[in-house]
Amino acid sequence: MNKPLVSICIPNYNNGRYLDACIQSALDQEYSNTEIIFIDDHSSDKSFQIAMKYSDKIQIHFNSENLGQPENTNKCVKLSKGEYFVILHSDDRLLPCFFSKLLPLLQKNPKVGMAVGERIISDENDKQTKITPFYDNAYIIPGIKQAKIFMMTSFLPCQVLLRKNVFYKVGGVDLNHIVNLDGLLWFKCALEGDVAYIQDAVSIYRIHKDQTTAHYNKTIDHMIEYYVTLKKMFSFGEKIPYLKPYFKEAEKRVAELTVRYCHDVMKNRDYNLARRYLALATAFNLKIKDNNEYQKIKSCLDSGKPTHEVYSSLFDTNKQRDRGFSYTPPDGAKAI
Numbered sequence: 417m418n419k420p421l422v423s424i425c426i427p428n429y430n431n432g433r434y435l436d437a438c439i440q441s442a443l444d445q446e447y448s449n450t451e452i453i454f455i456d457d458h459s460s461d462k463s464f465q466i467a468m469k470y471s472d473k474i475q476i477h478f479n480s481e482n483l484g485q486p487e488n489t490n491k492c493v494k495l496s497k498g499e500y501f502v503i504l505h506s507d508d509r510l511l512p513c514f515f516s517k518l519l520p521l522l523q524k525n526p527k528v529g530m531a532v533g534e535r536i537i538s539d540e541n542d543k544q545t546k547i548t549p550f551y552d553n554a555y556i557i558p559g560i561k562q563a564k565i566f567m568m569t570s571f572l573p574c575q576v577l578l579r580k581n582v583f584y585k586v587g588g589v590d591l592n593h594i595v596n597l598d599g600l601l602w603f604k605c606a607l608e609g610d611v612a613y614i615q616d617a618v619s620i621y622r623i624h625k626d627q628t629t630a631h632y633n634k635t636i637d638h639m640i641e642y643y644v645t646l647k648k649m650f651s652f653g654e655k656i657p658y659l660k661p662y663f664k665e666a667e668k669r670v671a672e673l674t675v676r677y678c679h680d681v682m683k684n685r686d687y688n689l690a691r692r693y694l695a696l697a698t699a700f701n702l703k704i705k706d707n708n709e710y711q712k713i714k715s716c717l718d719s720g721k722p723t724h725e726v727y728s729s730l731f732d733t734n735k736q737r738d739r740g741f742s743y744t745p746p747d748g749a750k751a752i
Contacts (some may be wrong), residue, residue: 419449420523422515422577423498426454428487428506432461433540434622436568438506439470441620447515451475454506455492458482463506486597490588499580503573510574510621511536518577521612521752525556529582529609530602533618535575540624546736549615552742554752556612560658561746563606567649567659574619582608590648594643595641603649607656612752613745636692639674643700646670671701675710680715682727691717 427437441567444669452474456464458481467476477495479488489503501520504510518531527587537545550571586604589597646666653659674697681690694714697704716726 418523419447420500420519421498422447422450422519423452423496423501424452424504424510424579425489425492425496425501426452426506427457427485427506428454428459428467429457429482429485429488429494430459430461430463430737431506432459432463432466434507434624435463435466436469438504438509439467439474441509441511442504443470443473444512445510445515446512447519450515451494451496451498451549453477455479455488455495457488459670485594486589486590486591490591493580493583493588496580500577501580502577504619505573507622507624508572508574509538509622511618511620513616515577517614517616517618518612521614522577522579525610525612527557527610528556528612529579529605531612531614532571532575533614533616535572535619535621536617538620538622540622543627544620546617547738548740548744551613551615551745552613553745554612555745555749556610556752557558557745559606559608559610560656561748562611563603563649563653563656564659564662564746565566566599566603566606567646567653567662568669570596570602572619572621573598574621576602578605579609588686590645593641593645593648595638596645600645600648604652607652614752615742636689636696639670639693639696639700640675642673643667643670657676668701668703671697671704671706674700675704675707675713678713679731682716682723685724687717687723 426438426442454467454474455477456467458479464478483491493501500519502510502514517533521531522528534549537547561590567724582605585608590600593600650663674693678690678693681693690713696709712730716730718724719726
């Protein structure tokens with residue numbers, strides 16, 4: 417099998433603390449025919465200086481003004497020359513096996529537009545946690561069937577190897593969104609090709625207080641924008657008979673996600689914001705009030721006792737949240 421050029425696209429903004437580990441993970445790939453494109457989006461930290469240490473091994477670019485994550489990502493992909501590429505956020509890492517595990521899935525299956533592996537979770541101090549695989553086996557999944565799943569949940573960019581021509585066919589990253597822009601991109605890509613999934617971990621996703629998602633969690637705008645991207649998916653799926661019956665189910669799922677993100681707000685002891693999250697959840701789906709997690713969080717807020725103590729007694733605040741089981745894939749999936 418031939419060895420095509422593959423691209424590692426690293427759009428960066430103020431992630432200097434984690435940048436050495438990120439770039440080194442890109443350099444440490446078992447697969448040798450790679451290029452690494454790094455673009456600093458006018459960071460205010462020392463990101464650019466850190467990246468310059470690798471100037472003999474990677475391509476380095478610097479934006480004279482801040483473009484924002486979506487536009488900087490598109491620019492990074494546009495500068496790449498590989499037939500396949502991964503978007504590696506600069507606080508995450510690839511495992512050495514990323515391309516050796518995922519690339520054969522795309523080469524052997526021309527109808528597959530994206531190949532997905534699992535990820536390991538890391539905190540800001542590099543404490544790592546393995547999570548339960550999303551699916552119960554390795555599969556090739558019909559794209560439209562996987563698009564339904566992308567209306568409910570998503571994969572992270574560092575888990576996905578994508579065909580360049582599929583990315584351009586769907587118009588790249590939507591410039592109008594930050595929250596759930598990955599989910600929207602994967603949804604559109606799934607309408608253009610099948611999805612390959614394996615249970616092997618191929619990357620390390622870092623959770624820390626300075627990441628983009630953490631900043632957006634500080635207002636209810638986070639879930640409102642998530643809902644807007646979901647509506648955008650509906651507009652693309654409107655003429656697909658298979659998808660339309662799942663639109664209402666996907667809307668209800670937003671209420672569940674709103675309660676899930678409320679945990680981060682509770683841990684930060686922003687109880688007024690937590691109340692707004694719960695109110696927003698009921699706006700998405702009034703029946704969320706019957707949800708066990710919703711009821712527990714609301715009981716904390718209504719207890720009249722020190723809220724953090726009550727919350728800590730009901731939830732393990734130090735435990736990485738994990739669903740604890742793997743899903744059966746949609747109909748039509750083939751085990752590989």
